[in-house]
Amino acid sequence: MFEIPWNVIAMQFFFGIALGCIFVLLSSGMSIIFGLLDVVNFAHGTFAMLGAYAVFVMISLSGSFVVGLVSAVVIVGIVGMIVEFLFLKPLYGKDPLLPLLLTFGLSVAIPDLIKIIFGLIGKPVNYPEALSGTLVLGSIILPGYRLFIILFTLVALISLWLFLKRSDLGMIIRASTRDSLMVQTLGINVSRIWTFGFGLGVGLAALAGAIAAPMMSATPDMGVDMTMTAFVVTVVGGLGSLGGAIVGGLLIGLVVAFTAFVAGEYSSVSMYFCMALILLVRPRGLFGEQGRE
């Protein structure tokens, strides 16, 4: 057998962070939807899958990866807003299971629709040639695309943070997650905020799917695992907490990466162990607020 040098550990850390970045984008969207609408979006991974197909289509049409990424967020975000407006809105204030069942239905129907449109065989998504190289630091090899994922996620999160903290709309969204009734009494149309918030949440899911697509191809069934991962990260980070989604996503990414390194066969299940442990110690997740309505 061979000895494990430190550079391999460093690479493992890097891969874990890059993987965690995808989880962060995925679960940030789910957290926003949770926080704003109290909806367990069962179709979250399905919207991520739509993001992967959107980036495939838009790259085919425009030839630009960046245009593909931005378009995926916008297109799927708009689809999300239409879904919220047409199907979810009538269910607010009724049994909380109804939105869950609706999104569950979407998670079954949308992949089948994609299979009809695009066929059973997945679609390859290629990133630009400029990102295909590797950065070599001594004996550490860092793939360019993973570096891009980390930097891109950082930019996306800073933009999201600035939007939520500094813009009027962002502040209304934050206020609505705290007390939507109070926001409504101030004369703000909360219903539109919900629609926008749902679009923003699924747009982030689409971004996660679009950014992950070059690593695995776009396939109709890819959303199932992504939904599961989003649930785990959201629970670990704390329901409805954006900070929790970020810390939770990175934590789960690192747990999966290092488990893959020491005991590969347990890498998938390691995230569930991690979730169970955290829930035992801190039932509301790492950043979940106690008693928050």
Add this chain to the structure above:
Amino acid sequence: MQHVKRLGQIGLAMLLVGLISAGLLTALPATASAQQKTIKYGTMHPLTGAYAVLGRDQMRATEMAVEEWNAKGGVLGHKIIWVHRDDELKGNVAIRRAKELVEEEKCDFFGGTLSGSISLAMNEFACKTKTPYVAYCMSDMVLGSDQCEYGAAFMVVPYAASLAVAQYAFKNVGKKWFAITADYRWGHSLLEGWLWQSQQMGGQFLGNVYVPLGTTDFSTYYAKVLAAKPDFIVMNNLGADQTAAIKQASELGLTKNMKIFCTKTAQHTIKELGSAYNENVIGGMSFYYKLRDKYPGAKKFVDKFIKKYGAPPEQDGECGYVATNILFMAIEKAGTVSDKKKIMEAMQDIKYQLTKGPEYVRGCDRQRVQSYVLVKGKGAKAKGWDLADIVAEIPGDSIIMSCADNAKKLPFINIKLPK
């Protein structure tokens, strides 16, 4: 309380996701009416889920074979009624479907499936009901005590695929190898084959990582591979797992300067991978449609399939086509549609040439003895279905152990798998 309620909702949601991934929520009904002077053949395929594209080709090729036989008057004057079911690639569903086919639909013969473990259960069911079963998938069915006189296997035995690819790799590429293996019985069987062939040809095994099914990020495994510095990497996985593994190997630049051998690959995997499946990626298949340039039978089969369905058949489709044909050929040879034992005896040592070179079904264990094809990707030069070129066709007799060895699971039972 709100928090607890939300957790409860998430729990329910996770349960539903689990049910989806377990494939418990979908089923496809099918019906067929019985007619006089008919025989009934029922097949099962994974028509939903991750391997639906392979299941679909199994189904299509079976349909094509049945239509061809009916067009020439059926078998011994009996029209063939064909019914099929979606087994969802789940053991429990497959058993229900098999019971439907044999006990409710009153099928005289049944076949199909894409999972080795399901084929074992089907074989057991065939033994109990004395209904001939032809397996379409890679299966250990012919090994040890699992087989009875009512089962026959038409895809290669898993270890045979490993022997074929390993012989080529050690001869043409190098000796040092590292494996990435799907963590279930099929992946382990492939690894056993590689380890044995490595011992025979002086290979140097540097290590293996077991990867759970459905893994989407393989980069976390590659740091270990890079540290080992092998001459080539072996992929003992399939489908979406193989797609992600090769995509990410390409991302790390591994496909530019290292060979990757996929013990079993698939046409749709190469298509999905696009430029990542380049000339450094070599995969094994029991059939690739470019064999039509070599064998007239392959040309006839492939051209007809493309004309009917718009795309060349996967190896799983070819297997279904051959299995269906051999079943009906055995009935004709036996001269009876009702004496099942006699039909299975007629299948033994049956010689034929359908889609490849001359082949036969071995008398001692009713295993189809067939060649294994190695293809090399075309990467960015791929266009349409021109995805790969054949680099070798390994003869069937050179990669299958004797029946006596198979019965004792030799020599692989002596291979100690790495932890």
